[in-house]
Every structure is written in C-alpha cells, then in structure tokens.
Amino acid sequence: MARRRPAGPQRLVVIAVGDELLNGFVVNSNAAWLGRCAADAGAQVVEALTVRDDAATIARAVTEACAIADVVVLSGGLGPTSDDRTREGLAVAAGVPIELNAAAEAVLRDLLDRQGRIATAELLRQVELPQGATPIPNSAGSAPGVRLQIDGTVVIALPGPPRELRAVAEAGLVPELRSRRGSLVTLSLRTALLPESEVAALVGPLEPRHPEVAVAYLAAPAEVVVRLSASGADPDELGAVIDRAAEDVREVLGDAVVGDADRSLAEEVVGLLARVGRTVAVAESLTGGAVAAAFTDVPGASEVLRGGVVAYATASKASVLGVDETLLAEHGPVHAGVAREMAVRVREMFGADYGVATTGVAGPDPQGDVPVGVVHVAVAGPRAVTAVRRQLHGDRDVIRRQVTVAALDLVRRGVLGLPPRTGAIAD
C-alpha cells in the first residue's frame, strides 16, 4: 500500500516497553537519547509512549504507531526473561509466527562460547524472532536488536539497557535514518546562572527578526538551554538561517552563554582550562563531592583537575584544609571568608592554578541561625580571590545542583577574566 507523508523530516514514534517505567522504578533516559539521536540524523520524534510488558498491548501500540510514523522504534523487552515480550508483540503486530533465527543464534552461541557460558533455553529466547525479521548486532550485550517491516513501515526494536540500546541504535537505527534523511537543523546554546524568564525576555524580542526559526527554552537548575530550530528543503540554507539567529542570541545573552548545549558546563570548563594550560582543585562543603564529580565525569579531566577535598564536617575545614579556626569559631562555616580561605588553601594543597570552594546550607534543616539556601562560592586564582554570596531556593538537591553550576561558572569566569554573576539565578 503506497502511503503519502507530509514533506519534511522523517517521523519517528518511540515506544518504550516496561512495567518498571510506568511504575516509576526506572527513569526512561532512553527516550531523551533517542530524541537527540533522531534529531542528529535529521529525523523527528513526533510521539513517544510507554506501555506495559504485555504482547497484545505492544502489538496495538506498534499498529497505531505504524499509521503515523515513517519509522517506529521500540526500546526494552528483548531480554531473556519471561517478562520480555517485545518480540512476541512484534510478531502479533506483523501477523507472523515466532521462530528461532539461525543467524542470530549463531552469533549468540559464539558470544556465549567466548564468555565460557552455557546456551540455556532462557538465553536462546533472545534469538527467537518474528518470522522475516532481521537481527541487528548488539556489541554491548547478548540480545540482538530486531528490524522488520509492517505494512511498509520500518520497525526497529532495541534492547532496554542504555548501553545496549545505544550500541544497537548506532548499528541499525542511525544508518536507517540517515538513508532517509530529511531537513531539520537545530542549534542549542547553554547559558548559566540566568533565570529562564530573563533569558526569554532577552531572546523573545529577536523572534520577529527570524520568523523561520522556532525557539524553545529548556531549564535545569541554574542552567537554561536556548534551542533554535528550522525545518525545510535546503539544509545549507537552513544552517545559514540558524547561524544568523544564533549570532543575535549570543549577542543579547552576552557572557551568560557558556557554549554549545551538546557539551555540559563541566566539559566547557575542562576544555577551557586545557586550552590555556591551567589546573584546578576543589574544596567542597555543601556540594560534598558533586563539583569534583562533575569535573571527573568529563573524559580527559585528569589533564586539568588536580584533586579536591570534601571538608564536610566543620572541624575538617580547619584540620584538613587549614582554614583559620578563629574565623570558623567567630562566623561558623557558612561565611564568605571561609569560602575564600577554602579556595586559597585547596589551591596551595594541590599545587593548582585555581582553587574553587563551596560552603552553605543545602537543607533540609537550617544550620544554626543560617537559613537553608544561603551559600558562598569562591575562586582563588593566580592573581585574585573572588567570593559570591547567594540566597537560593529549592530542595536540597536543587540547591546542590545550583551551587555546582555556580562553582563551575566561577572558574570559567576566573579563567576568562569575567566578573562573577551576582543576580538571581532562578525564577
């Protein structure tokens, strides 16, 4: 049956399979990854849904998705256990039986041999595929992906564990999408420490000047991403349209723009330090390791991060970092002077070019007479020490994330010679 589609990028529907996602025991991070993966390949996820581990439900969802999508992608339910029902659901949707797929079986047996494992009946369930389906190799696990056509729509099933999903998507989904490439061009800028309403108030007035460009604002604690997109016929022309808009956006947002949203703020700061050949050390109280962990999340962080101290107990600020005991006794640990000394001392301790420090009250309870949300962040560089006090709002987790962003941004500003941002950072 020939079908007509609207022009533009390929339309994807993504179906996540798993009771655990509906029950909230697992956060579906695959959906976001698949969304970005599709956009990178010039396609667009037009709808995403999550269904239970039930073959009839999976089959109904696939059938409905085939009616509106060019490509249907499933995630999860390809493993060896009895609650893995995706293969069966696909067979029902396609109206074909399940059968042992010889090619997939050979690959699986070979893998198990190499691992010295037995090919149990349970493990072999993974290669019982709908008749006519093609297995997609899984370099990160034992369950192959599955590709089949239903009524002219390509359906691709990926394993649920994120590493395996990505491996199988790279092997089978990305090439499929690239071969069908449409034209959607996007560019996203990451900003730090500016409330979403302020970002929108600055960028909004530019919108009439760029009518082909759609703008979206995506807020995380202390970070807002401005996403620009345009779709149409000519990718080169769209690229130029987006670039002109991005230039205007960068101009109105100034030094609040930390870079491209593809990279995390920590990646930007690690890259910046590496480019100028400088190193950093971290002294943390309320962030308790989160700033160091943000740095060390970045591959190659060892080039710039010397190390850090988590001085969580007040006494350890004096005994380990060497912060002046009189200062601590007089003002307590949540104080600009303490933050400054922490930054200076950790810089010396690790022989780093920059020291950055956090202290404050993450909650849930106030600390003595200091209310929840009062924080101090300081950076000590080769020439100067800068400290910023803030009153933040939100729960413990939000406050810790905001302070982590503030600390990373203060290092960035120290290296670039920019003044610290001191205004409100959230609506």
Add this chain to the structure above:
Amino acid sequence: MARRRPAGPQRLVVIAVGDELLNGFVVNSNAAWLGRCAADAGAQVVEALTVRDDAATIARAVTEACAIADVVVLSGGLGPTSDDRTREGLAVAAGVPIELNAAAEAVLRDLLDRQGRIATAELLRQVELPQGATPIPNSAGSAPGVRLQIDGTVVIALPGPPRELRAVAEAGLVPELRSRRGSLVTLSLRTALLPESEVAALVGPLEPRHPEVAVAYLAAPAEVVVRLSASGADPDELGAVIDRAAEDVREVLGDAVVGDADRSLAEEVVGLLARVGRTVAVAESLTGGAVAAAFTDVPGASEVLRGGVVAYATASKASVLGVDETLLAEHGPVHAGVAREMAVRVREMFGADYGVATTGVAGPDPQGDVPVGVVHVAVAGPRAVTAVRRQLHGDRDVIRRQVTVAALDLVRRGVLGLPPRTGAIAD
C-alpha cells in the same frame, strides 16, 4: 454515559507535553515520579505518552486516554509562554472555551504582589483555563494546576517543572487517587553487586510458590531491584501474600539484599552508620568525588560523613594523602596496596571510624599498561583493612557508577562484619 471498568486499582494514563522531551533535550523524570506516586496511592499507570506542544495533538491524546483511564494526568505546558498549549488542548478536548478563571487570577495577583512583580498579560495566560475547570493551588510556582471532567473521566493537568509538578500533585492528584483507592500492593528489594541473571536464577524458582505475585527485575549499574506486586480485592491479604514472598526472596539472595528499594544504597549506608554511631571518610581516584557526593546526597549525611579527598592526580596521592611514594613509583596508582593506603590515610586524616578508597581506570583510555575497567576498592575499619580488585566492563560512566556502588557496599559489609563480594557484578 456509564462506563464499566475492570476491577482492581484505578487506571491512570499520563500524558507529558513538550517538544523538548521528544527532542531529547530534557529527560522526563516526572514520568517516574508520577508512576511511584500512583502506586503509593494504590493506583496504576497503564500507559504513558509524550506529545508535542500542539493543542490539537494534546486534545486527541486526552480524548484517547479518557477512553481507557479512570484518571488522566498531564504534565507540562501550563506556563506563560506561547509554546504552553495544555490549557488550550484541554479546552478543545472538553469542547469548551477558554476563560479567565477569577479564583486563579486572584491567587496569582496576590503572589505577584508579594514578589513585587507586575501581572503582565503573559503571566495572566496561566490563569486562562477551560470553562468549568477548577484551579489546583501551586505552592512552588505561579502556574496553577487544572482539574476538569471530560465524559466522566477526571483530567488533571500539572505544571512541568518537577518541583511544581510535585507540589500540585500533592495538592490535587494524590487526594483524588486516595479517594478512589484500589488495591495494588508492591514491595521492592534492592540488591548490590549481583548480576541480573544471577538474581533471576535465584529468585525464578520461587515464582511457582507465589502464584499471586508478579516479579520484575530492574537493573542499574551494579544494582538490581526485585519488585514484587500483587493486586486484588483485600489489601491486608495482599500485604500478607507479598510479605511471604519477600521473606523467601530475602532468604535466597542473602546479604546481597541491601534493603528496601525506596531507599538508595547510600541512604542505607548512612542509616546503618548512624545507627551504630560510626563515621566515614572517602579517598577517591577514579570516582573523583562521586562516592562522597552519593553520601552527601542523603539528608543527614553530616552525622556520619567526616569528609574526603579526591586524589585525582597521581602526585596528590602522595602529597595530599601521604601514600608511600615508593609504592606509587613501583606499582603505579592502580594497585591494591595503593587503595589500602588511601583508605587507611583518609581515615586517619579525618579522624573517622572507616576510610573507603577507590582507584582504577575509568577510561576511555588505558592508564599505562593497566586496561580500562581494572579497579581496586578498599575499606579500612577499626580492626582491619580489606581490598577488592575487579575487572569491570562498560563505558566511563558505567564503570564509575559500578565502583561507587562497590565502595558503598564495602562500607556496609565492613560495618556489618560481612565478607566482601568478589564475583562478577554484571552480565
């Protein structure tokens, strides 16, 4: 129109609204929270979907959801900007016009007054609701939730930012679900350092003994949650059924069970240390702050965590922690002896009862002749020092998470006097 429902728990359909979710710029953590929220209130999410910021699409999704759900919950699209289309979508689905809701307007103007802000036309869009809808107070922001009935189905729209979603859900959704309470009883156990296939092989044979209980396995790096659930008429009877099954599961899994899945492993370890009145300090190399951050994520961590050192650069292991330079020169930083010394030294440095240490190669590149995935974790307690070597598999992020779990679990085992687990920890 009267409608008949299957007996059992209330059925929810959750509709997330937002291009940013489909594009993958934001991970939809609300879905998981709503799933748990529903389960806690004795209800069940039977399907979840994500749709674009488009009123007609939202209306269609709501109409379809009303056909299968007792309660339809939307998240997102209630803000003040032009891409917030949920109110409009609800009005289309209900076949009513949008109008300024006087009660909601009064609340909003009062809030803005107190914040010293102007009631702009944009902000007032938030209180233009479908005719006949009831606003639900939002204690965490300016956009009220919306409640209305469509063809006898209750539809509740919540704001997208997680803090606001939770506040409005507590105010409007939870009471709604509790008043309609069905009977679904669940219990989830968290295990550490056991591969999913091994957990399933141990638990699987119990399933015939508990035919009323559904079992699901949810794997994260180095952790598997075993979820038991049963639905039916009598909650007390279901509770007894689940408890009997849980007892058997605990028995076969032994000390791999770290506790209830409602609590993170770090929460368990913090609680355990607090109960026995012991403290801990952390020395990290490849985890780079992630173990300390896991501890300090837990409210009340200050009772047990003294602090830590991120000795990322090899030199800092000697200069800051005081690890023997000859040992480092002879064996390099990835070595059992180095891990042991790190644990011993950080324990002394912070005056803690336990010191825990991590060193290894997270990748992406090998470190000298040590391949990616070789790690050592050590714990030093009042009586003994224990170190475990592992060869892990996966990318940088997976390896760091696995080591974080291994470090937390080693502290738990140290406190409880259990031997360390040494086998494979992932399939």
